[in-house]
Amino acid sequence: MTHPPEQTDGQSPADQSQHGRIYGAARYYDIAFAYRDFVEECDFLMSAAARHLGRAPASVLELAAGPANHAIELARRGLDAAALDREPAMVRYGSEKAEAAGVRVNYHQGDMTGFSLDRPVDLALLLLGSAACLLTNSAVISCMQRVSEALTPGGVLIIELPHPRELFNIDDATEDGWEVTRDGTRVRVRWGSPGDSLDPVSQIAQVTTTLTIWDGGRKQVIRDKAFQRRFTVQELDALARASGGLDAVAWFGGLDLDVAIDDPEEAWRMVAVLQKPAIPPALPNA
Numbered sequence: 001m002t003h004p005p006e007q008t009d010g011q012s013p014a015d016q017s018q019h020g021r022i023y024g025a026a027r028y029y030d031i032a033f034a035y036r037d038f039v040e041e042c043d044f045l046m047s048a049a050a051r052h053l054g055r056a057p058a059s060v061l062e063l064a065a066g067p068a069n070h071a072i073e074l075a076r077r078g079l080d081a082a083a084l085d086r087e088p089a090m091v092r093y094g095s096e097k098a099e100a101a102g103v104r105v106n107y108h109q110g111d112m113t114g115f116s117l118d119r120p121v122d123l124a125l126l127l128l129g130s131a132a133c134l135l136t137n138s139a140v141i142s143c144m145q146r147v148s149e150a151l152t153p154g155g156v157l158i159i160e161l162p163h164p165r166e167l168f169n170i171d172d173a174t175e176d177g178w179e180v181t182r183d184g185t186r187v188r189v190r191w192g193s194p195g196d197s198l199d200p201v202s203q204i205a206q207v208t209t210t211l212t213i214w215d216g217g218r219k220q221v222i223r224d225k226a227f228q229r230r231f232t233v234q235e236l237d238a239l240a241r242a243s244g245g246l247d248a249v250a251w252f253g254g255l256d257l258d259v260a261i262d263d264p265e266e267a268w269r270m271v272a273v274l275q276k277p278a279i280p281p282a283l284p285n286a
């Protein structure tokens, strides 16, 4: 019998994913991904969570948080907010950004496959494809187990990933480009390059990202590669079950309550709402 290759031994999942240069350039990363409407996205996150929690979440943990824009917006709304990222430059940048916004975000450096919280939260977030950094099933399950331990009973984890349509359209390797200017700094992003590969067995893609930056009369180029795991809906559902601590309770095709995951026109992201059971499963023979 053969098994899908897993890279679990010796090398932690954190060692395997990269983009370290881009995540290290936290301010430029923040500008590059500032095309999102964080207020609208947080409206969705709060509503989707409340549907399953039965009340508005009072606390949030943003995992792989980067600049922590969602944690900052939710802290502004009065939630008790925490964030976690393994890149020290992101932790510094996000903490300074929270301070400048006049809110408190308890931002820690750490790995999302091995962390614990002093106090449980109602809502955990893993957004913008950050779950793709979890390359193996073991890493995904560890992360889900840590999240389940960190959630209050009935609490939810919301994961945002690329829509699986992208995975199955493997002849058309994802290649995308956009540009954002903020406070006089211009960042052009090229996500993916024609030479990038996708291994159909491990579902791990090698993604080349280039940021071209014009800042204070100076131009610089940051080019970086990362391994990124691609997921299907069935797989994410199975991994949640295998974690023993979360169940998939809703799927959306974007950070939008009105877009169904199977909407052939509108769905462009895979958004999973995973819930920790309100009553822990009974032990066998209990």
Ligand SMILES: C[S@@+](CC[C@H](N)C(=O)[O-])C[C@H]1O[C@@H](n2cnc3c(N)ncnc32)[C@H](O)[C@@H]1O
Residues within 6 Å of the ligand: 013, 014, 017, 023, 033, 063, 064, 065, 066, 067, 068, 084, 085, 086, 087, 090, 110, 111, 112, 113, 126, 127, 128, 129, 130, 133
């Ligand atoms: C694509 S960025 C997303 C940042 C943020 N969620 C957003 O919406 O902009 C991915 C982030 O995940 C962090 N990261 C990657 N693997 C991680 C891990 N195993 N544990 C914690 N953070 C991780 C990186 O340092 C980076 O800041």
